Amino acid sequence: MLSVGLMSGTSLDGVDAALLLTDGVTTEPFGHPVHIPYSREIQNLLHEGLATARLHGKPVTSDPKIRHVEEILTEHHIIAVKDLLSDNGLKSKEIEVIGFHGQTLLHRPAEGWTWQIGDGQAMADTLQIPVVSDFRSNDVAAGGQGAPLVPIYHLAHIAGRPGNATLAIVNIGGVANITWIAASRAPEDLISCDSGPGNALLNDWIARNTGEDCDQDGGYARQGTVDEALLAQWMADDYFRQAPPKSLDRNSFTVPGLDKLSLEDGAATLTAFTAQAIADTLKLFPKHPESCFICGGGRHNPVMMEEVERRISPALISPVESIGWHGDFIEAEAFAFLAVRRLKNLPISFPGTTGVNRPMPGGVIHLPTNR
Ligand SMILES: Nc1ncnc2c1ncn2[C@@H]1O[C@H](COP(=O)(O)OP(=O)(O)OP(=O)(O)O)[C@@H](O)[C@H]1O
């Protein structure tokens, strides 16, 4: 079965689209994935959507501003699927299902909800392919965190590899998250959580001060000095001592005192914040992993990788490319996998991954209506 996965993450940098050959248990990435970056205009629109959602403080789907953002977001994802199919010489009828994550506007599992936008029915009708969206709500409604959902894909993807070392897969996206994989390789033994910030706070800091999208190759952080006292203050947040599973909103941390730092010292301290949170989170799992594989955009930032290496002890980190994975498209592949699992009614979240009380299927199926 060939399926498509679409991810628009908390970095707000664009849409990742990937193909996966999967029966919902075994997996094999297929063809060439695509990344369709957001224009500055769309990024601003998404930021406005996030700000509007924060003002509401709860899902208000009838707000015309939010509906407009959803429409543009959905159009952009439809373009990504069309590009993916044409780049790979595929037709719509060769795709069994699309996993459409959408864009998270607000995430408040403690209040019993999480809010992703993206019009799955419009996508199904336009492309004439079944679409699965809204992957997180079922888990949150059942008392789970609704995130991370990628761990079962990490497990399926690692399953073919020899060896039974305890592993961690660390994703440094907008928010960073970690999947801990036990030697048993059993889904019931998975443990995961969001570790803390990834790139989103750093991106926001760089954009605010320079108008650039990110700290390209760690250029600003490299010239700065980490304010360890301020970092210790940020790390005093109770979140970092809570046991997994646990999850974060993109804007869960407010980083007081940051504005007093220079551009470079701010970049260095935010980069260290991401790394220190990863290092401290690894101590919360039952056993220190024998290897840590890093995926997500943060692995392209050499200063961030050095900070992670320096702060994890004992450190045994390498990018996921060292095990043959494509580290920029793991999440898109994961949503292709989760969509097929939804069609088969297989669970996508587990007590150890989201804190839900039993393995839980998730996602809403949208079948194309004939026009
Ligand atoms: N060369 C680079 N130098 C510095 N930072 C980089 C580089 N390449 C990518 N990044 C960072 O990675 C980010 C994109 O990461 P990624 O695509 O994993 O985010 P995401 O899909 O939004 O993640 P998530 O869904 O996990 O929150 C960029 O916004 C940028 O901050």
Ligand SMILES: CC(=O)N[C@H]1[C@@H]2OC[C@@H](O2)[C@@H](O)[C@@H]1O[C@H](C)C(=O)O
């Ligand atoms: C609510 C939400 O959208 N969470 C995202 C976010 O981005 C990274 C981190 O926080 C992660 O837990 C989750 O996404 C990934 C894809 C997941 O569910 O596994």
